[in-house]
Amino acid sequence: MKLRFSLKYLTEWGESLFVVIEYVCSDGRSRRSEVRMDTADGCLWAVETSAIDSRRHPVTMFKYAYQLRNNNGDVLREEWNLIPRIIPYHASNDYVMLDSWRDIPLQQHLYTSAYLATVHGSMGERFVPLDVALFRKTILFSVSAPQLSKGQAVALCGSHPVLGNWSTSRYLKMQYSGQTMWMLPVNAIGIDRQLEYKFVVVNEETGDFVAWEEGNNRTLDSSQSADGQVTVCDGGLLRVCESMWRVAGVAVPVFSLRSAHSYGIGDFGDLKLLVDWAVATGMKAIRTLPVNDTGAFTGQMAVCPYDIMSVNALNPEYVDIDALGDLPDRAAMVTFHKQRMELNAMRESNHQAVWRVKSSFLRMYYNEFGSAITSSDGYREFVDANHHWLADYAAYCLLCEANSSTDCSRWPGFGEYDKKAVDSFCAERCSEARYIFFVQYLLHCQLKAASDYARANGVFLMCDIPIGVARNSVETWVHPGLFNLDSQAGAMPDAEWPNGQNWGFPTFNWQSMMADGCRWWRDRLARMSAYFDAFSLDHVLGFFRIWEIPAGSLSGRLGHFSPSLPFTADEIERFGLRFRKVLFTKPFVNDKVLDRLFGLHAQYVRDNFLVGRGYNIYDLRPEYDTQAKVARAFEGKSDENSLWIRDGLMRLLEDVLFVEDAHRQGCYHPRIYAYREPVFEALGDDDRESFMRLYGNYFVQRHNAFWGWRGMKVLAAITGGTAMLACAETLGAIPDCVGPVLDALRILDLEIQSMPKQAGMEFAHLNANKYRGVATFSTHDMAPMRLWWEENPERTQRYYATMLQKDGRAPLKMPAFIAEEVIARHLYCPSMMCIMALQDWLAVDAGLHNPDTRAERINVPGSAFGGWSYRMHIDIERLVGDVKFNEKLKLMITRSRR
DSSP: OEEEEEEEOOOOTTOEEEEEEEEEETTSOEEEEEEEOEESSSSEEEEEEEOOOOSSSOEEEEEEEEEEEOTTOOEEEEOOOSSOEEEEOOTTOEEEEEEEOOOOOTTGGGGSHHHIIIIIOOOSOOOOOOOOOOOSEEEEEEEEOTTOOTTEEEEEEESSGGGTTTOTTSOEEOEEEETTEEEEEEEOTTOOSEEEEEEEEEETTTOOEEEEOOSSOEEEEOTTOOTTEEEEEEEEEOOSOOOOOOEEEEEOOGGGOOOTTOSSSOOHHHHHHHHHHHHHHTOOEEEEOOOBOOSTTTTOOOSOTTSOSOSSSBOGGGOOHHHHOOOSOHHHHHHHHHHHHHHHTOSSOOHHHHHHHHHHHHHHHHHHHHHHHHTSHHHHHHHHHHHHHHHHHHHHHHHHHHHTOSOGGGSTTTSSOOHHHHHHHHHHTHHHHHHHHHHHHHHHHHHHHHHHHHHHTTOEEEEEEOSOOOSSSHHHHHOGGGEETTEEEEEOOOSSOTTOEEOOOOEEOHHHHHHTTSHHHHHHHHHHTTTOSEEEETTGGGGTOEEEEETTOOSGGGOEEESOOOEEHHHHHHTTOOOOHHHHHSOOEEHHHHHHHHGGGHHHHHHHHEEEEETTEEEEOGGGSSHHHHHHHTTTOOSHHHHHHHHHHHHHHTOOSEEEOSSSTTEEEEOTTGGGSHHHHTSOHHHHHHHHHHHHIIIIISSHHHHHHHHHHHHHHHHTTOOSEEEEOOOSSOOTTHHHHHHHTTOBEEEETTSOSSTTOSSOOGGGOOSSEEEESOOTTSOOHHHHHHHOHHHHHHHHHHTSOOOSOOOSSOOHHHHHHHHHHHHHSSOSEEEEEHHHHHTTOTTTSOSOGGGGOOOOTTOSSOOOOOOOSSOHHHHHHOHHHHHHHHHHHHHTTO
16 A cells, blocks of 8 residues: 655755655565655655555564655765654555654653663563554554653543543543553544644543643644545654653772672672662662773783773673682682682782683683583574674684784784684684683673663663774774774873873774764674663764874874865965975974984984985984884883983974875875974974964864764764663863764763863863763773872862862862762762762762772873772672661762752
8 A cells, every 4th residue: 555754854955855664574574665755845845655565474564764865875864763663554554654854852861771771670672563443544643752750641632522622531541552652543534624632641540630741732634634544643752841860870990899709800790789889879870991802812911991802792801700600629619719819809900810810710610511501592592693793703812812913914814804714713613612602601691680680770881882992803803994904093182191192093994984874883882782771982072083193103293183174285385385295294304403302312313313315404214214113123222322312213203294194195284283393493484374374274173064064974873773871971172063963962971070171161160061961070091089189289279269169278188078078069960960980989988988099090091000900999798788878878869869
């Protein structure tokens, strides 16, 4: 039969609307159809099509959504489709869909699994249209009502006798279809005029009327409906105010947890204990750092949780050994218990030592119980559902072990990924591959159990999603086209980090990523959604633009924005600067520069590292023409003279005005802070002025709209299909385009009082926080609250006087009552979530916090002295049992209405 779609949408020249229809058949299979809509005025769009049906397997329902495309067929915009439009289908009827474009609702958070877990205690509910009875003429009403409280239902009341003539005692109660959707078929025979109606809220048990929805009456012209026609009226979102959802939570890395049964670091079993503590204090959220594998099976395990080698595999060091039970070998168990006591007594986490012990246990456990577990239905279901990444992951781990290298270019026969070769390799080494599958299955079961336990107790888990992956990783081996392996991601230089930050991760090739709608990212989030109900995108600015550093550079000073709009030589000259490629793009080295940098070593540098170009101008020899080559040349040399020369050569390589784009020949980026370099001093006054105009254009004006468009496109593709609550880490210099994009996509922003987003302010006013945000005092890269207080007494004094509004001198160390006040102010702020670091919560009680404030720091960005070893100094069991402390926190949280 026929389907007719219509909606109003104002388009621009060259744009068209398409309706994408998915027909679901009785055998569960589906067929997809894309139909271009027609318009006469660029505003009202409509199309009529015939349903694709089958006699053998008839269509039972159809789903549809609208897309905006350009002349090339590129999708410019898609509807919000977290709750899809699904209509029950009867072949004897025609269907008329009267629609409006579905934007992301302001109340997007009400549809997320985080909200459902804490408010309704329900998860995994699906919207399946009811097999409703149809009439000769039918109006099918539907509405989404996530605002309802438990025990409430939706009904329909309107201007026609069929709808009760506006009587609140004669409404038509709607039927619940799941996932906040309510539906109701109404007999349209006799309704031959414009119909006015509203949805109302009623008590589901007693039937008592509760409330009208707000706004004007809804209208429907049903005079044109014909026999055998179903008019579908999508009511969108129920127009009633929702209760303000605000939650409190704790942030702590999994490895930092400490319990009586731990093996030196926290594990997935410890998360259950942390849930018990969250319940005792009234918290609803537990935020962790990434839990992905950082290379446990490769022999080169990284301790940084953001240096991941797989976006799917979980970190084996987080396996809960105690939950697995004892081995039959009693002597071995005595040894393991002794090792556990030694590891658990350590003040900090020793990841390598922990993994050596856990790896030994897991091998013995696999030998004893592996056969039974790998024969179970649960194991087979896990492998079948995840085999698409498990085989690649196992092969990568085994190849790293066999070749003693994580660099796939050094693997004979496996330098380039080949699926058939991988499957063959895994088949040859079936036992080793099955062991890796087995460990991932254990991790899956334990993290899933912790997640389900949290949800059952009204608590949700939240994880960080790293912006990058390790350069040598499963992801870069299997999907090399998705990454720019000749570049490195980092952060641009600023006052705190004058050389910038070089993280070493390859940057993303977004053109390849977007070719299939960011499927790699969508699959990644779908995998995490099995365990987590909220996530935070690490360095969200990287989805708008990243600071990209050439592979041969170590310093961030030679980086540039990516994506960006570099200058051509003609554009540079239009700013009044005559372009001279050699002078502007090669290190500017003359005798004056050499004498300034190297002093008495200048002649030695001329003789050994440079080659003359004429006119007292020099080039670096090819073996020293990148910072990476210089670093290798001086590797192992620690005397003062060598370090002086090494650092001077590094500085010479940065003495350029422009960095040429590696992927677009003839395009150039102004080098950041180039106006501080000798090459800038060598320019004439007019050229300097021209360069500064160009420099200001590039770093201030040129990219804002471009990055806003790019960020909207990328983030919409990535987050559009997940039911997890999306948050973003927004630290550092944030362009003006970021805030509006996050707001439009309903992504929560990070709000840190000591890092305000308003220029010229030292501290943010908490009462000015927006609702769609996450308030916290510190992150894992910052000093916890007590350490922050002690680091800079002058700053602390200003905070004490202006933010806390107290007289006199601030204490040198933060007392517990001050910590309590600071946290209370955060709890009372408007932000949807207030998630404080565990260390900051403990600061409220002088008997619980760590006496050594410096031991509470998790990481120092750019530090060469490690990090990522922080552990709780007390057991979680002690926290759970501290009734007085827990009641205090619960009272604080309850009074703040979280």
